[in-house]
Amino acid sequence: xxxxxxxxxxxxxxxxxxQRVANDFSIIVATVxxxxxxxxxxxxxxxxxxxxVPVSGKNLFPSNIAGxxxxxxxxxxxxxxxxxxxxxxxxxxxxxxxxxEDVLNLPTGGVAIYEENLNLKQYRSDVVCYPVPFDKLTxxxxxxAKLRKLVKNMVYVGVVAQLxxxxxxxxxxxxxxxxxxxxxxxxxxxGAVKAGHDYAQATFTKQDPYxxxxxxxxxxxxxxxxxxxxxxxxxFAGVTVVAWYPITxxxxxxxxxxxxxxxxxxxxxxxxxxxxxxxEDELAAIGMVLGAGWAGARSMTSTSGPGISLMAEFAGLxxxxxxxxxxxxxxxxxxATGMPTRTSQADLLPVAFLSHGDxxxxxxxxANVKECFEFSQEAFDLTERLQTxxxxxxDLDLGMNNWMSEPxxxxxxxxxxxxxxxxxxxxxxxxxxxxxxxxxxxVGWRTLPGTKHPKAAYFTRGSGHNESAGYTEKxxxxxxxxxRLARKFEGxxxxxxxxxVVKDGTSKVGFLAFGTTDFALRESLDQIQAExxxxxxxxxxxxxxxxxxxxxxxxxxxxxxxxxxxRDAQLASLLKLDLPGEQAAKLRSILHYNGLPVDARTxxxxxxxxxxx
Amino acid sequence: xxxxxxxxxxxxxxLPVVEYRGGKSTLCxxxxxxxxxxxxxxxMFEMGVEPERVIKMSGIGCSSKSPAYxxxxxxxxxxxxxxxxxxxxxALLANSTVQALGVSGDGDTASIGMGxxxxxxxxxxxxxxxIEDNGVYGLTKGQFSATADIGSKLKTGVINDxxxxxxxxxxxxxxxxxxxxxxxxxxxxxxxxxxxAIAHKGTVMLDVISPCVTFNDHEGSTKSYKFLQEHDExxxxxxxxxxxxxxxxxxxxxxxYDVQMHDGSSLRLRKLRxxxxxxxxxxxxxxxxxxxxxxxxxxxxxxxxxxxKPTFLDLLNLVDEPLATxxxxxxxxxxxxLDSLMHSLQ
Numbered sequence: 001x002x003x004x005x006x007x008x009x010x011x012x013x014x015x016x017x018x019q020r021v022a023n024d025f026s027i028i029v030a031t032v033x034x035x036x037x038x039x040x041x042x043x044x045x046x047x048x049x050x051x052x053v054p055v056s057g058k059n060l061f062p063s064n065i066a067g068x069x070x071x072x073x074x075x076x077x078x079x080x081x082x083x084x085x086x087x088x089x090x091x092x093x094x095x096x097x098x099x100x101e102d103v104l105n106l107p108t109g110g111v112a113i114y115e116e117n118l119n120l121k122q123y124r125s126d127v128v129c130y131p132v133p134f135d136k137l138t139x140x141x142x143x144x145a146k147l148r149k150l151v152k153n154m155v156y157v158g159v160v161a162q163l164x165x166x167x168x169x170x171x172x173x174x175x176x177x178x179x180x181x182x183x184x185x186x187x188x189x190x191g192a193v194k195a196g197h198d199y200a201q202a203t204f205t206k207q208d209p210y211x212x213x214x215x216x217x218x219x220x221x222x223x224x225x226x227x228x229x230x231x232x233x234x235x236f237a238g239v240t241v242v243a244w245y246p247i248t249x250x251x252x253x254x255x256x257x258x259x260x261x262x263x264x265x266x267x268x269x270x271x272x273x274x275x276x277x278x279x280e281d282e283l284a285a286i287g288m289v290l291g292a293g294w295a296g297a298r299s300m301t302s303t304s305g306p307g308i309s310l311m312a313e314f315a316g317l318x319x320x321x322x323x324x325x326x327x328x329x330x331x332x333x334x335x336a337t338g339m340p341t342r343t344s345q346a347d348l349l350p351v352a353f354l355s356h357g358d359x360x361x362x363x364x365x366x367a368n369v370k371e372c373f374e375f376s377q378e379a380f381d382l383t384e385r386l387q388t389x390x391x392x393x394x395d396l397d398l399g400m401n402n403w404m405s406e407p408x409x410x411x412x413x414x415x416x417x418x419x420x421x422x423x424x425x426x427x428x429x430x431x432x433x434x435x436x437x438x439x440x441x442x443v444g445w446r447t448l449p450g451t452k453h454p455k456a457a458y459f460t461r462g463s464g465h466n467e468s469a470g471y472t473e474k475x476x477x478x479x480x481x482x483x484r485l486a487r488k489f490e491g492x493x494x495x496x497x498x499x500x501v502v503k504d505g506t507s508k509v510g511f512l513a514f515g516t517t518d519f520a521l522r523e524s525l526d527q528i529q530a531e532x533x534x535x536x537x538x539x540x541x542x543x544x545x546x547x548x549x550x551x552x553x554x555x556x557x558x559x560x561x562x563x564x565x566x567r568d569a570q571l572a573s574l575l576k577l578d579l580p581g582e583q584a585a586k587l588r589s590i591l592h593y594n595g596l597p598v599d600a601r602t603x604x605x606x607x608x609x610x611x612x613x
Numbered sequence: 614x615x616x617x618x619x620x621x622x623x624x625x626x627x628l629p630v631v632e633y634r635g636g637k638s639t640l641c642x643x644x645x646x647x648x649x650x651x652x653x654x655x656x657m658f659e660m661g662v663e664p665e666r667v668i669k670m671s672g673i674g675c676s677s678k679s680p681a682y683x684x685x686x687x688x689x690x691x692x693x694x695x696x697x698x699x700x701x702x703x704a705l706l707a708n709s710t711v712q713a714l715g716v717s718g719d720g721d722t723a724s725i726g727m728g729x730x731x732x733x734x735x736x737x738x739x740x741x742x743x744i745e746d747n748g749v750y751g752l753t754k755g756q757f758s759a760t761a762d763i764g765s766k767l768k769t770g771v772i773n774d775x776x777x778x779x780x781x782x783x784x785x786x787x788x789x790x791x792x793x794x795x796x797x798x799x800x801x802x803x804x805x806x807x808x809x810a811i812a813h814k815g816t817v818m819l820d821v822i823s824p825c826v827t828f829n830d831h832e833g834s835t836k837s838y839k840f841l842q843e844h845d846e847x848x849x850x851x852x853x854x855x856x857x858x859x860x861x862x863x864x865x866x867x868x869x870y871d872v873q874m875h876d877g878s879s880l881r882l883r884k885l886r887x888x889x890x891x892x893x894x895x896x897x898x899x900x901x902x903x904x905x906x907x908x909x910x911x912x913x914x915x916x917x918x919x920x921x922k923p924t925f926l927d928l929l930n931l932v933d934e935p936l937a938t939x940x941x942x943x944x945x946x947x948x949x950x951l952d953s954l955m956h957s958l959q
Contacts, residue, residue: 222958236951238944240936241706243699260954264946271932273943275706280732284699287692287729291703294690295668295711296937298944299703317693407955410948415941448937449668449688449704450711454632456665459681461691471681 018109022213023053023078027160028088030095030102031153034066040153041072043174044160045402048076049223050170052215056082057402058597063248063340069098076212082403083519084597090210092156093118094134103127111208113159128208132159132199141195142188151192158196163204164212168197222407226398229369230328231256233376234300235264236411241299242276243288245307248340249396250330253302282307286314286327293324294460296420296448298380302328305338305347308354316355317462318389326379328392330399333595342595343396345515346566351391352544352574358482362492363391363544367518372398373408378497384418386492387443397516397597419445423453434458434469435481442488489545496543499550503538509611510537510557512550514571516597517563523600524607531604532613541571546578554583561607563590565598625661625857633658635683645797645823646676646745650683652800653714656807657684660855667712668704672697672726675752676718676745695726698733701740708935709926713740720750723759723778734787734816736925741810741817744780747825748836755828766833780820781916782902785895790815790919794912796841797823805851806915812855812878815924822911841911848890848901848914852881872918882915892918
């Protein structure tokens with residue numbers, strides 16, 4: 001045993017005497033972008049999941065192909081908390097550039113596993129150090145020099161597994177799944193895991209309190225990222241036209257959609273029941289989506305902030321000419337290019353009112369991967385029911401990270417294709433007026449191009465139009481049209497996903513939030529309860545326009561904290577536009593906008609300060 | 614004594630020409646665009662196209678209003694400025710069985726719409742794309758567009774000092790498979806060209822010079838009726854024999870370039886120049902257009918035809934039925950498919 005590698009014996013002794021910490025800590029792996037650490041991180045995450053421990057992973061990566069620092073954090077939580085935690089207790093330092101900073105960020109009593117020549121123990125006497133000769137170990141098991149950079153990552157998985165007591169068999173299963181069907185690749189990678197494991201076993205005496213212990217909390221659960229879940233939803237919603245332009249962090253949503261379409265939507269004759277087009281830009285992408293929606297297809301695009309800005313003009317056309325189409329916005333930080341690989345919720349207001357004139361949009365706000373799957377389907381029904389573009393707002397944190405979830409359930413209702421008249425309907429009716437509100441819900445009946453009936457055609461335009469779709473500049477026609485559109489939007493309040501009442505007890509104080517803020521806020525509610533003895537209510541908003549329940553919730557509380565991940569209190573602002581003045585005055589904001597997913601501690605501290613606790 | 618009104622002429626699908634008409638034009642009297650609308654009506658009627666199978670697409674501008682003035686029985690989409698190509702692409706993805714006819718203008722195409730235009734050409738999307746080209750922005754009262762010739766003069770005396778973009782040369786270079794230029798005042802040529810366009814499978818790009826009587830029809834303009842009448846140089850004489858008609862007259866084979874169209878029609882281009890002209894030779898086409906610019910000629914005619922290149926829709930390997938109306942049983946994967954996906958994620 002190389003006891004000489006341990007930092008100052010006395011402190012080590014006191015550290016090891018600490019209470020065992022099982023299934024409640026975070027790991028941070030610091031590597032270099034492009035070094036292929038992704039597979040190793042994924043194996044480690046899925047192995048902890050395989051141990052039955054609730055787990056979440058976050059990739060904090062640079063906007064760069066290769067060479068810049070990147071971090072991956074894994075949180076194991078027996079309580080099921082999956083939000084980012086501010087502090088990570090276990091560090092795997094593989095990037096010399098950031099190693100010093102990384103080790104300085106550890107809390108007292110933390111753990112540093114690192115390439116031995118980095119000599120990190122010189123910076124901290126209060127953390128447990130496990131230096132590992134990664135390069136030497138890798139060279140020994142990987143004769144091919146060019147593969148060593150990749151294989152090295154698996155060595156750290158082995159070291160971590162041994163130190164945290166993760167079963168080697170569980171790791172083996174994860175590695176097997178990761179490299180499905182490629183026996184040689186598996187052999188090489190699992191060989192690396194074992195080399196790390198054996199080295200740690202032979203070299204170190206466990207000096208830290210952190211352990212992964214078997215739990216039964218992940219049985220039957222799945223792990224998936226939000227982008228893949230959205231894509232899967234779209235495929236099960238029968239999407240037929242996909243037009244897109246590559247942009248981080250939305251690209252993988254389209255890739256997942258395309259992979260599934262190729263897998264599930266080719267006819268026995270080998271023909272595609274879908275079209276995926278990489279457009280020349282986001283202008284063209286949404287143009288194609290709306291053109292396809294106009295012609296009756298279930299169509300979608302996916303983008304992020306800069307793409308949303310480019311889509312503004314068409315979004316207004318979609319609203320005004322009443323065209324279906326689903327637009328996913330996987331939010332990243334703005335303004336402008338912002339930080340393309342960092343998360344944000346700051347597209348809410350721009351999307352809600354995207355385009356000039358009196359334009360407003362239906363926006364769905366999933367908060368977890370299951371809702372990504374479900375709202376994605378819901379979006380296609382709503383867009384055809386309401387004949388207006390529907391936006392699904394997720395973010396980089398949800399979209400690009402792996403999340404645990406209950407398995408998705410098969411949709412239990414048929415598609416709602418909305419109000420479409422066929423040639424037979426037209427025979428019966430003798431004709432139709434495209435924009436006439438015959439049902440009182442603000443939604444007219446439409447026909448699809450190609451409908452074989454002399455009365456089927458109508459003229460779609462972004463200019464002023466009357467009930468028969470004719471050009472008009474008459475004041476009354478315009479007012480009628482705008483009022484009908486407003487009526488339709490009002491009706492959407494009841495059609496969009498209702499808010500989730502997480503907690504509505506007797507508290508005078510409430511929380512409102514949407515999307516991924518939910519992960520941290522739920523944890524924060526527990527912290528506030530445990531540390532301040534306060535039970536605070538919480539309703540999670542799942543769509544715009546806001547449902548009546550949200551008004552009721554504000555009305556029944558004295559103060560309502562709106563927690564969101566943007567600088568300008570966009571959700572609170574949108575609520576204030578909707579609420580009567582005296583209700584709007586009850587809103588307070590807790591804001592987080594540094595590009596990292598919000599953590600519970602930040603919310604708790606801010607809440608305590610604002611409440612004077 | 615009442616005389617019997619003669620029965621209106623009926624086309625091959627039993628429709629009179631009135632069924633191809635549109636609303637009353639609100640463009641200026643004498644606008645070239647109205648003549649083009651008339652030729653579209655004639656061509657669609659004579660070709661016996663089912664009006665319900667046509668989608669009329671446009672962007673923004675005087676030209677883009679014109680789909681309201683022909684074929685009321687066809688669905689129409691007046692979209693946003695310069696973005697008609699993407700909307701049409703989407704519509705054709707949703708329903709590949711309809712025939713798309715797009716009407717754009719020189720501003721809508723060569724300035725604000727250039728990005729989408731070039732990608733439309735590159736994709737060889739099966740549609741007819743007509744530029745009603747008058748060299749000026751009419752609705753905003755007569756600014757030069759990017760197809761205005763260098764040296765052309767506005768009514769205000771302003772001289773255009775930037776070179777014109779030749780949309781035909783561009784279309785040929787970038788992948789359109791039927792490219793021609795005509796003049797709204799040349800009924801015969803334009804009608805034949807439109808009929809051939811209807812028969813073609815792929816992107817048809819027709820630049821139709823269409824004088825603006827209000828802002829660009831004066832002395833000094835290179836897009837005026839007078840200038841066109843004096844400078845129009847047809848490169849070939851277009852004969853079009855649709856698939857459903859027999860070929861009656863045969864030219865001397867040495868004088869005619871005979872192109873067999875995808876639907877069995879025949880496009881017969883009779884040479885009008887001594888040196889001849891091969892409309893299937895991309896390089897010759899671009900060279901000829903470039904030379905014409907040097908000489909100050911306005912060449913018209915069919916410059917380029919390629920009947921073999923696959924269209925964008927061919928490349929997508931789509932089912933035959935429109936994607937738009939595929940039933941849920943086809944587009945929603947099975948419960949077992951989801952179960953299996955869930956299993957793989959556990």
